[in-house]
Every structure is written in structure tokens, then in C-alpha cells.
Amino acid sequence: MKISSGRTKAYKVVSFIILILLAVLFLFPLYWIITGAFKPAADIYNQEPVWWPTEWVAKNFENLFNKRTAALFSLFGIDGPTGPAAIRWLINTVFMSIMAMILTCLTAALAGYALAKKRFRGRAVLFGLIVCAMALPKQVILIPLLKEMSALNLYDTLWAVIIPTVGWPFGVFLMKQFSEGIPGEILEAARIDGAGELKTFSTVVLPMVKPGIGALAIFTFINTWNDYFMQLIMLSSNANYTSPLGIATLQAEGSVDMGLLMAGAALASVPIIIVFLIFQKYFTQGITMGAVKG
Amino acid sequence: MEKQSKRDMSRTLQRRENISGYLFMLPSLVFFVGFVVIPMFLCIGMSFTDANLNAKTATGFVGLTNFVNLWQDAKFLDALKNTFVLVVVTVPAVTLFSLWVSSVIYKMHSAALSAFRCIFYLPVVTGSVAVTVVWKWILDNYNGILNTALKGAGIIEKNINWLGTSGIAIWCIILIMFTTYVGQPIVLYVSALGNVDQTLVEAAQVDGATNFQVFWRIKWPQIMPTTLYILVITTINTFQCFALIQLLTSGGSGTNTVMYYIYQTAFKLTEQPGHFGYANAMGVMLAIFIAILSAIQFKLGKEK
Numbered sequence: 001m002k003i004s005s006g007r008t009k010a011y012k013v014v015s016f017i018i019l020i021l022l023a024v025l026f027l028f029p030l031y032w033i034i035t036g037a038f039k040p041a042a043d044i045y046n047q048e049p050v051w052w053p054t055e056w057v058a059k060n061f062e063n064l065f066n067k068r069t070a071a072l073f074s075l076f077g078i079d080g081p082t083g084p085a086a087i088r089w090l091i092n093t094v095f096m097s098i099m100a101m102i103l104t105c106l107t108a109a110l111a112g113y114a115l116a117k118k119r120f121r122g123r124a125v126l127f128g129l130i131v132c133a134m135a136l137p138k139q140v141i142l143i144p145l146l147k148e149m150s151a152l153n154l155y156d157t158l159w160a161v162i163i164p165t166v167g168w169p170f171g172v173f174l175m176k177q178f179s180e181g182i183p184g185e186i187l188e189a190a191r192i193d194g195a196g197e198l199k200t201f202s203t204v205v206l207p208m209v210k211p212g213i214g215a216l217a218i219f220t221f222i223n224t225w226n227d228y229f230m231q232l233i234m235l236s237s238n239a240n241y242t243s244p245l246g247i248a249t250l251q252a253e254g255s256v257d258m259g260l261l262m263a264g265a266a267l268a269s270v271p272i273i274i275v276f277l278i279f280q281k282y283f284t285q286g287i288t289m290g291a292v293k294g
Numbered sequence: 295m296e297k298q299s300k301r302d303m304s305r306t307l308q309r310r311e312n313i314s315g316y317l318f319m320l321p322s323l324v325f326f327v328g329f330v331v332i333p334m335f336l337c338i339g340m341s342f343t344d345a346n347l348n349a350k351t352a353t354g355f356v357g358l359t360n361f362v363n364l365w366q367d368a369k370f371l372d373a374l375k376n377t378f379v380l381v382v383v384t385v386p387a388v389t390l391f392s393l394w395v396s397s398v399i400y401k402m403h404s405a406a407l408s409a410f411r412c413i414f415y416l417p418v419v420t421g422s423v424a425v426t427v428v429w430k431w432i433l434d435n436y437n438g439i440l441n442t443a444l445k446g447a448g449i450i451e452k453n454i455n456w457l458g459t460s461g462i463a464i465w466c467i468i469l470i471m472f473t474t475y476v477g478q479p480i481v482l483y484v485s486a487l488g489n490v491d492q493t494l495v496e497a498a499q500v501d502g503a504t505n506f507q508v509f510w511r512i513k514w515p516q517i518m519p520t521t522l523y524i525l526v527i528t529t530i531n532t533f534q535c536f537a538l539i540q541l542l543t544s545g546g547s548g549t550n551t552v553m554y555y556i557y558q559t560a561f562k563l564t565e566q567p568g569h570f571g572y573a574n575a576m577g578v579m580l581a582i583f584i585a586i587l588s589a590i591q592f593k594l595g596k597e598k
Binding site: 045111129266288 | 394415481482
């Protein structure tokens with residue numbers, strides 16, 4: 001018994017050390033982005049490794065902002081004042097992610113409730129279709145999607161990214177899981193009290209699935225923000241780029257200014273990391289719920 | 295009880311249920327049918343044609359030509375081989391690694407647990423583009439920290455062109471992919487391990503079972519559904535891996551994958567006649583491979 005507990009202890013210590021080393025490996029890219037964004041060129045091109053900036057400078061961000069310009073926003077076809085394209089990309093990304101988030105949560109909450117609690121005809125077939133679609137690689141439908149978007153005159157607008165994201169059935173699936181937990185008696189009671197369908201939904205159902213909506217909201221926000229492939233296919237003009245797409249384009253164009261690229265990467269990733277850290281709890285919940293019975 | 299109420303439901307009630315059910319589904323269905331289901335069928339349909347970006351040169355239905363040509367296309371076969379290497383290495387590695395990490399951290403104090411979970415999830419949140427851009431710099435031939443640090447430590451003498459050398463590049467891709475894929479499995483395993491029935495574990499320990507036996511006989515069967523889910527999503531993700539390939543190697547040095555080849559065929563090789571049809575045929579093949587692999591994983595999981 002003693003030997004075994006001694007071994008367990010040793011195993012615990014060793015695995016903890018390995019865990020710390022791994023954590024360093026996983027944190028390193030982010031560390032390298034942030035320090036790289038603020039390093040002077042001399043540090044970046046030094047042939048000796050420079051682990052910590054010798055001096056924190058904003059030059060990389062200046063270069064990034066001067067590299068390209070675009071109207072800062074555009075409402076109903078009228079352009080706002082011109083500014084750094086990188087800022088416009090950030091505004092686009094935030095707008096795109098928020099719109100996708102709102103529309104997904106709204107449609108998925110309604111549909112998830114119906115699938116979980118309404119005994120309408122064709123429910124099982126519909127649900128089967130949704131589960132099958134979830135297992136499909138999203139990318140294979142991108143060519144037809146692109147054609148659809150051009151036909152709808154939405155190609156090269158942020159809506160071309162938002163709309164297919166809303167159609168993706170994961171949200172409905174997740175909200176169905178959460179809605180299963182609503183007791184039928186409560187819905188029954190609301191009906192007896194004379195509440196209409198919409199009233200029942202907004203006053204009884206919505207408050208009960210709030211954690212699910214929170215999870216779905218943060219999940220959709222982060223995934224839309226980072227869905228580079230969709231952005232790459234659907235957006236083509238500088239003013240409509242998102243942050244990830246903009247940075248990827250700067251790199252693909254052969255920009256070898258690593259400081260500038262790191263500044264761009266920081267701008268694309270730090271906001272979303274902050275959002276993630278704030279709403280981490282909901283996020284974890286969403287991932288776990290989405291997998292149950294998956 | 296559900297059956298009972300269903301039987302009691304009068305016809306008018308059922309009709310009301312149908313109407314309200316579909317009205318609630320409607321907003322979601324518009325998006326789902328319009329932008330997932332219809333494109334899915336269009337994709338299958340287009341794979342039997344020689345559709346083009348330039349619609350005028352297309353003649354229409356070509357039968358199975360695209361699917362036949364695929365298997366004679368050396369580039370496709372090479373991409374397929376690379377994709378399978380990625381899947382065969384990444385999927386088991388991600389699953390085992392995340393299981394190990396989760397089993398170490400799930401009993402920790404809640405602050406330590408969420409710190410570790412967060413750290414392993416960070417590469418996912420950072421986004422594939424930012425992660426790729428920074429790794430490209432880390433692995434850079436002349437200016438990358440990996441080469442300068444290894445040289446400084448005297449481990450290597452000459453710079454290694456990590457991303458430009460066949461045989462090395464794909465392992466770099468696998469490593470980076472690995473760091474961006476383990477986040478979600480760890481979250482899932484931590485929660486699954488936390489839900490394992492503790493009374494069974496304690497009973498086994500009282501009976502003198504070793505830690506290994508407790509894990510293998512009690513915990514492993516209970517977390518099997520989670521394992522299955524992780525296997526399936528990691529397989530799908532690996533098949534879809536795109537940003538890493540495009541931004542790190544552009545499919546060069548033996549890292550071309552089916553997904554990247556689809557992209558290239560559809561959007562870069564627009565001069566090639568029938569390129570849309572051909573790319574769609576590859577997409578359909580990819581979906582079939584994923585379906586087969588998922589089915590195998592489910593079958594194996596059920597037998598266990």
C-alpha cells in the first residue's frame with residue numbers, strides 16, 4: 001500500500017511538471033504575438049533570440065495602420081470617414097459576429113423549443129436531418145453557397161458570411177437540448193392561464209433556457225469571428241475584409257514585416273480572447289451540452 | 295405519459311400543435327433549408343456536371359466523369375494520402391492527449407482546473423489565422439525563434455527549413471493542428487470524468503482495484519460516449535483543416551490536402567474547364583469519407 005501511494009505521488013508530481021511545460025507550449029504563440037507586436041525592428045531581425053522586447057514600441061501598429069486605408073464604416077451605401085483599413089476590418093468583424101450571434105440565438109431558441117416541446121408532424125424527420133447536417137463538412141457546400149450569394153446580390157458583403165452561419169444547425173440542436181429541461185406542467189399551466197404561444201415563449205420558456213442562449217451566443221460569436229474559410233470565400237474587397245482575412249491577405253501578399261503581422265494578429269485575436277475570458281463559464285457549458293447525445 | 299397525452303389529443307389540438315410547431319421552426323428553417331439543405335443538394339447535383347465559373351463553356355451533365363477522373367488525378371491521390379496521414383496521426387494523438395490532461399486536471403482545485411482548461415483552449419479562441427501567422431514566424435527559416443534558439447543552444451548547426459522541407463513540413467502542420475484541436479476535447483473529458491459515478495469507483499477501491507483497473511473497468515466505459523463524440527469531431531475537423539495549409543505551405547512540400555485541393559480547384563484554377571464540377575465531386579467524396587469513418591468509429595464504440 002505504501003509503495004503504491006509513493007508511486008502515485010511521484011506520478012502526480014511528474015505529470016504536474018509535464019502539464020506546466022505543456023501549458024508553456026500552448027501559451028507561447030500568444031506570448032509571441034503580443035511581444036512581437038511591440039518589438040522594435042532590431043529585436044525582430046536579431047539573429048540571437050530576443051525573448052522580451054528591449055523596448056516597447058507602437059511602430060508596428062503605426063505601420064499596420066498606414067499600410068492600407070478604407071472608409072471606417074459604410075451605412076446604406078454611404079461611406080464614413082477614411083481611416084486605417086485594419087480598424088475597418090475590426091469593425092466589420094465585430095458587426096458580423098454580433099449579427100450572426102443575435103440571429104442564431106433568436107432562430108435557434110424558437111426552433112429548439114418547438115423541437116423539444118411541440119409534437120408537430122414531421123418533427124422526427126426534421127431533427128434527423130439537422131443531426132445529419134451537423135456531421136457534414138461545412139466547406140463542401142461552399143461552392144453552391146457562393147453561387148447562391150451571388151444570385152442574391154450578397155457576394156462580397158458581410159451578410160454572405162452571416163446568413164450561412166445562422167443556417168448552421170448546431171444552435172438548434174443545442175437549444176433543443178436545453179429546452180428538453182422545461183417541465184411540461186409549467187407550459188400547461190401557462191396555457192390554462194390563457195397565455196398565447198408567443199407569450200408563453202417569452203415569459204416562460206425564454207427565462208428557463210437563458211443559460212443555453214448565453215452559451216450559444218458566446219459560441220457563435222467566437223466561431224463566426226474565427227471562421228476564416230467562409231470569410232475568404234465570401235469577401236473580396238478591402239473595405240469588406242474581416243480582421244482574420246485582412247491579416248491573412250497581408251501575409252499572403254508576401255509581407256515579411258513580422259512586427260506588422262504580429263500587430264495585425266494581436267488586433268484580430270486579443271479582443272476575442274478577452275470576450276472568451278469574460279464569458280468562459282457559459283462557453284464551457286455550451287460545449288458540454290452540445291455533445292450530450294451528440 | 296407522453297403517449298397518453300398524445301392519444302388524448304383531439305384532432306384540432308394536433309392541428310394547432312402542427313401550426314404552432316412550424317411557425318416556431320419557420321425562421322430557423324428559412325436559413326437551414328435555404329443555406330444548408332439546398333446547397334447540399336446543389337453540391338451533389340453539380341458534381342455530375344462540368345460547371346464552370348464561366349458558365350458559357352459548360353455543357354452540363356457529364357455523368358460520373360468527375361468521379362472517374364479523380365482516381366486518375368495524381369494530385370488528388372497525393373492530397374488524399376496526406377489527408378489520411380493527418381487523420382491517422384492527429385485523431386488518436388488528440389484523443390489520448392486530451393484524456394490524459396483531463397484525468398490529471400479534473401480533480402484539481404476549481405481555480406487551477408479552469409486555468410488549465412483555459413490555457414489549452416486558448417489556441418482555438420486565438421483563431422486559426424493569428425495562430426498560423428505566428429507559427430510561420432516561429433518556424434521561419436532565417437528569422438524564426440526555433441532556429442535561432444536551437445542554434446544558440448548548440449543543438450543544430452545550420453538553419454532547418456521547417457516548412458519548406460518535404461517530410462518535415464507535414465509534422466509541423468500536425469503539431470500546430472494538434473495545439474488548436476485539443477481544447478474542446480479537454481473541456482468535454484473534464485466534464486465527463488466529473489460525472490463518473492463515484493460510488494462505483496469507491497466500491498472498486500474498497501475491493502482492492504488498482505488505479506489502472508478502476509480507470510479501465512469503470513471510468514472508460516462511462517466516458518465512452520464522450521470519446522466517440524471526440525473521435526468524430528476531431529476526424530471532421532482534421533479533414534477540414536484549411537487555414538494552416540493555405541497560410542503555412544500553400545500545399546507545398548508534401549502538405550497538400552483534399553480540402554486545400556478543393557479550394558484551389560474551385561477558386562484558383564478557374565481556367566481549367568469544368569473546375570466547379572470537379573471541385574464539387576471532391577467535396578462529395580470528402581463527405582463520403584467522413585461518413586464512412588464516423589460510421590466505423592460508432593460501430594467500434596458500440597461493440598466496446
